[in-house]
Amino acid sequence: EVQLVESGGALVQPGGSLRLSCAASGFTFDRQAMTWVRQAPGKGLEWVSVISVSGGVTYYADSVKGRFTISRDNSKNTVYLQMNSLRADDTAVYYCAKAPGGVVVTSCDDWGQGTLVTVYS
Amino acid sequence: QSALTQPASVSGSPGQSITISCTGSSSDVGAYDYVSWYQQHPGKAPKVMIYDVSDRPSGVSNRFSGSKSGNTASLTISGLLAEDEADYYCSSYTSSHTLVFGGGTKLTVL
Numbered sequence: 283e284v285q286l287v288e289s290g291g292a293l294v295q296p297g298g299s300l301r302l303s304c305a306a307s308g309f310t311f312d313r314q315a316m317t318w319v320r321q322a323p324g325k326g327l328e329w330v331s332v333i334s335v336s337g338g339v340t341y342y343a344d345s346v347k348g349r350f351t352i353s354r355d356n357s358k359n360t361v362y363l364q365m366n367s368l369r370a371d372d373t374a375v376y377y378c379a380k381a382p383g384g385v386v387v388t389s390c391d392d393w394g395q396g397t398l399v400t401v402y403s
Numbered sequence: 404q405s406a407l408t409q410p411a412s413v414s415g416s417p418g419q420s421i422t423i424s425c426t427g428s429s430s431d432v433g434a435y436d437y438v439s440w441y442q443q444h445p446g447k448a449p450k451v452m453i454y455d456v457s458d459r460p461s462g463v464s465n466r467f468s469g470s471k472s473g474n475t476a477s478l479t480i481s482g483l484l485a486e487d488e489a490d491y492y493c494s495s496y497t498s499s500h501t502l503v504f505g506g507g508t509k510l511t512v513l
């Protein structure tokens with residue numbers, strides 16, 4: 283059974299930084315691209331970023347480009363999202379998801395339960 | 404990348420069929436057969452119901468079906484059940500190698 287467990291969500295002030303983690307199990311981690319999706323309170327889903335199996339290819343939404351960095355450690359079956367220069371509109375539940383392929387994300391096959399990031403002043 | 408366009412809400416009675424549309428552009432929905440549909444109940448994580456336009460993951464009821472014509476994809480739910488009441492989102496792969504979601508549709512089972 284695929285399991286994705288996010289952690290690291292917290293309250294943070296504008297301009298601050300946070301690193302989210304997503305621990306994966308139940309599948310061959312180093313064969314799947316991984317992605318982050320967020321959902322602001324009461325709003326819809328917004329795709330954030332994807333990382334290829336090797337970590338050598340990454341893509342970002344324009345709204346986070348230059349501020350967020352996705353990475354992965356295949357030895358730990360974990361994907362990360364480093365978030366810098368946080369703004370109020372980054373407040374959301376952040377979901378980790380597994381993509382069906384190895385490089386890009388064409389769909390989100392399995393999802394974690396999410397971790398809440400709140401940016402407040 | 405602009406969000407895909409979905410109706411804000413749809414409704415239907417138990418046993419009926421409903422269809423939710425998802426309109427994009429020639430850079431996403433129209434360009435690739437990589438449209439997915441997700442169901443999200445309140446307070447829960449999304450769950451994929453359809454991927455690659457019309458494929459169903461194992462365990463998803465065959466009451467859920469997907470299709471695409473040009474820049475518009477559609478999700479049809481037949482034989483509506485009370486448990487189908489949820490928010491539904493479409494997504495599409497894009498020519499920028501990103502993923503774009505629709506704004507979401509709230510399905511009410513009357």
